[in-house]
Amino acid sequence: MTEEMAMKAACWECGNMVKDRILYACPVCGGTLLHRYEQNVGQLRDDSGQGVWRYHSLLPTVPEASRLYLGEGQTPLISSRFLYRQLGGAELYFKYEGGNPTGSYKDRIAAVGLSWALANRRVACIGTTSGNAGAAVAAYAARAGIPYHLYVLEHMAEAKLAQVLAYGANVRKVAGFGTDPAVGDRVFHHILTSSVQYGWEMMITAFRYNPYAMEGVKTISYELKEQLGEIPSRVFVPTGGAGLFVGIWKGFAELKERGLTWKVPEIVAVQSEGCSNIAKAFESGKPVPVHGASTSLISGLQVPNPPDGALSLGIMARGDGSALAVSDEEIWEAQQLLAEKEGLLVEPAGAASVAGLLRAARRQPFGPGERIVCILSGSGLKDGKQLESMVKGREVPLLQSDTLNG
Ligand SMILES: *Cc1c(COP(=O)(O)O)cnc(C)c1O
Numbered sequence: 412m413t414e415e416m417a418m419k420a421a422c423w424e425c426g427n428m429v430k431d432r433i434l435y436a437c438p439v440c441g442g443t444l445l446h447r448y449e450q451n452v453g454q455l456r457d458d459s460g461q462g463v464w465r466y467h468s469l470l471p472t473v474p475e476a477s478r479l480y481l482g483e484g485q486t487p488l489i490s491s492r493f494l495y496r497q498l499g500g501a502e503l504y505f506k507y508e509g510g511n512p513t514g515s516y517k518d519r520i521a522a523v524g525l526s527w528a529l530a531n532r533r534v535a536c537i538g539t540t541s542g543n544a545g546a547a548v549a550a551y552a553a554r555a556g557i558p559y560h561l562y563v564l565e566h567m568a569e570a571k572l573a574q575v576l577a578y579g580a581n582v583r584k585v586a587g588f589g590t591d592p593a594v595g596d597r598v599f600h601h602i603l604t605s606s607v608q609y610g611w612e613m614m615i616t617a618f619r620y621n622p623y624a625m626e627g628v629k630t631i632s633y634e635l636k637e638q639l640g641e642i643p644s645r646v647f648v649p650t651g652g653a654g655l656f657v658g659i660w661k662g663f664a665e666l667k668e669r670g671l672t673w674k675v676p677e678i679v680a681v682q683s684e685g686c687s688n689i690a691k692a693f694e695s696g697k698p699v700p701v702h703g704a705s706t707s708l709i710s711g712l713q714v715p716n717p718p719d720g721a722l723s724l725g726i727m728a729r730g731d732g733s734a735l736a737v738s739d740e741e742i743w744e745a746q747q748l749l750a751e752k753e754g755l756l757v758e759p760a761g762a763a764s765v766a767g768l769l770r771a772a773r774r775q776p777f778g779p780g781e782r783i784v785c786i787l788s789g790s791g792l793k794d795g796k797q798l799e800s801m802v803k804g805r806e807v808p809l810l811q812s813d814t815l816n817g
């Protein structure tokens with residue numbers, strides 16, 4: 412480790428400050444570390460860089476030669492032409508993260524995490540995922556030339572597994588993983604132990620486990636500020652483990668700290684009712700997620716023990732956010748509406764933000780002057796099976812050419 416690669420971080424739980432050491436959790440209480448940067452970083456953006464690295468002064472220090480880029484970030488902000496009419500005069504925008512190289516915002520995390528791993532000469536990285544994080548890490552690990560050891564559920568979706576295998580990751584399925592909680596604990600323990608024992612980078616997409624890689628998420632907030640000229644009033648965020656929620660909040664909080672905005676938008680975590688541990692805790696004023704198995708069918712939102720759940724609830728308790736839950740049916744409906752009425756094809760998890768917005772608007776219309784952003788976190792082209800089920804039952808007539816005019 413070189414002097415300038417060391418970071419300053421504060422423990423969210425106990426407030427302990429860490430300096431000049433590479434740590435992934437608080438050495439005092441084991442709590443989550445959130446990185447802090449010099450107040451005077453100069454320009455927010457440096458256009459000599461690419462992708463997330465345009466904001467390198469507010470990211471973990473990585474020498475230019477190790478900064479990986481595959482086209483991540485700078486995703487489009489698209490204004491609504493249809494759905495905004497249901498909001499009572501508010502402006503509505505979609506941040507389309509399906510435009511990232513492997514089809515989800517997880518690429519922002521993988522870009523920072525694998526660059527960091529490369530700069531620190533990690534010989535391998537290790538992790539577990541049910542979906543998008545695997546593809547993102549596999550792509551950037553291939554780019555870095557770093558082997559990726561990935562442990563997956565016994566019944567992982569074929570399409571998502573294929574994408575990971577295509578990038579050459581070392582994948583192992585674990586029997587009972589995904590159905591037996593004790594197996595999940597054992598897999599997790601194995602990953603933690605290997606990362607400590609061999610110095611492998613732990614690529615789990617939560618601040619709780621890798622606060623370096625997760626810094627990539629907040630580039631979404633920086634881009635939103637630049638694309639809108641100012642900050643939105645509300646941002647709706649699909650939420651499983653809550654890393655996306657925390658990252659987006661952190662980006663806006665850093666802009667505020669530097670006087671680049673005067674407030675942080677209300678960040679709204681949208682969960683599926685079948686896995687609404689954070690939303691339930693928020694509604695009943697509890698500081699930690701409510702326990703309970705997931706019954707949701709939405710891949711990406713099935714996280715029974717959200718690693719950044721308590722952190723997200725802490726942010727909400729400060730007044731910077733809220734949480735709500737919608738049914739899987741509302742999510743599929745929002746997915747359909749986005750495709751048919753806005754021309755945006757997203758995966759179900761990516762439409763949860765819009766389902767949450769529509770639910771909130773039914774409760775109480777948003778007035779003019781509101782500027783709302785929905786994060787569309789992943790592309791609808793990721794999973795062919797899912798796409799087929801979206802259009803199941805749709806009749807396509809077969810015509811004889813001699814019945815056609817002209
Ligand atoms: C990972 C993921 C989420 C959820 O992010 P968390 O950080 O787990 O809350 C939402 N949508 C998509 C498409 C994802 O890949």
Ligand SMILES: [Zn+2]
Pocket residue numbers: 422423424425426427437438439440441442
């Ligand atoms: Zn601590």
